Amino acid sequence: MIKNRTGAGVNSPDFSSADWRKSSRSGSSNGGGGTNCVEVAVLGARVGVRDSKNVGSWLTFSDVAWRQWVSTTLGTSHT
Structure with missing residues (x-):
């Protein structure tokens, strides 16, 4: 689900004050000067x-969907 600027959405927690973590691959060596960054936050059973x-x-x-996506992307089992 895509959230709008106010964080409004259906059946989804408000991630606006969540503890966001930046990818370790978001450093200056990515060719974008460290500006091409993805951040992830976990609230209960939801991942933003x-x-x-x-x-x-x-x-x-959902945490299950996120684990499946990460496992598939890395080529590992998601069981």
Whole structure:
């Protein structure tokens, strides 16, 4: 689900004051001067993902869906 600037959405926690973590691969060696960053926050059984340049909007996933996506991306089992 895409959240709007106010964080309004259906059945999703408000990530506006969440503890966001930046990817360790978001350093200056990524060719974007450290500006091409993805951040992730966890609130209960939901995971928020946002672009660090647009902190007022985020995508929300269930923890299960997030683990499956990460596992698939890394080529590992998600069981």
